[in-house]
Amino acid sequence: MTSTTPTTLTAETTLDTATLDTPAGPFTVVATDAGEVLAAGFTTDLDALLAPVHPALRWTTEPRKRADLGPVTDAVLSYLDGDLTAVGKIPVRQHSDGRFLEHAWQLLRDLAPGEPVTYTAFAALAGRPAAIRAAAQACARNAAALFVPCHRVIRTDGTLGGYRWGLDVKAWLLAHESRVRTT
Numbered sequence: 122m123t124s125t126t127p128t129t130l131t132a133e134t135t136l137d138t139a140t141l142d143t144p145a146g147p148f149t150v151v152a153t154d155a156g157e158v159l160a161a162g163f164t165t166d167l168d169a170l171l172a173p174v175h176p177a178l179r180w181t182t183e184p185r186k187r188a189d190l191g192p193v194t195d196a197v198l199s200y201l202d203g204d205l206t207a208v209g210k211i212p213v214r215q216h217s218d219g220r221f222l223e224h225a226w227q228l229l230r231d232l233a234p235g236e237p238v239t240y241t242a243f244a245a246l247a248g249r250p251a252a253i254r255a256a257a258q259a260c261a262r263n264a265a266a267l268f269v270p271c272h273r274v275i276r277t278d279g280t281l282g283g284y285r286w287g288l289d290v291k292a293w294l295l296a297h298e299s300r301v302r303t304t
Contacts, residue, residue, distance in 0.1 A: 129177045136184035140165050141197055145293040146286075148267070151184050152193050157214045162266045163286035173264040173285070175216040197267070203301045205234035213265045221247065225259030232273045235302035237295060239277045261285065267294070 130136075135154040140147050143163075151160040151170055159178055160170040171179055192211065199207035209230055217223050225247050232238060238246070244256035260271035266286060272294045276282045284291035 130180065136180050136182075137187045137190055138167065138184040139187045139190045139194060141194065143197075143201055144297075145290045148197065150190060150193055150197070151180070152190055153214070155212075156190070156192055157212045158193060158265045158268045159214055160264045161268055163290045170264070173262050175218075175264075178214060178216055200267070201297075205298055205301055208268050208270075211268055213268050215264055215269070217262070221249070221252075221255055222259050222262060224248075225256060226263060226265075226269050229259070229263065229269045229271055229273070232270060234270070234273070235295075235298040237273045237275045240274055240282065241277050243274050257282070270294075273298075 136151055136159070137154060138149060138151045140149040142148075146163045147165045148163050149161065149165055149167070149170060150158055151167070152158045159180075160174050162170050164170065167184070196207040196211045213226075213230075215223065215226055225243075228243070228246050240253050240256050240260075241250075243259075244250050244253045247256055247259075249255060256274070260274050261283065263269050263271045263285075266272070272284055272291045274282065275295075281288050281291050281295075
């Protein structure tokens, strides 16, 4: 689930980071020591991960580098091994100044793997059928790639649209999910 409380990091919050090698490229996660994902993406650049994070949740000190983040790492490896629901069980903490983004991020977590939806359908699912750009912004401002699977949203014509981590990564994720669902 996407958590909205607390909406800031405290001085006691310890952050850890780990990078995993995946078929789609390096995948880095920043998580609290309690296992809540704050940011994740197909990069090794922590500054790139920080960019979409709400200012109230931005870290100011370098997260501790770890080889393994326990359940978070296990979930990513399980996803790669074919358990497409594993990453959905990991708590995510994102924050927005508006309700729509938080609602949209939660809806993204509910999208079935291997069954992409269009931006138009996603806007309708979010209760604002005319807000296609807002739906696309929810995807663009998602800081927790894979755990909040914005890659499952595509254009009406079936093309991929955008993806912060590159269309080749989005294509790989969709193909992986489709392949696993059909076997």
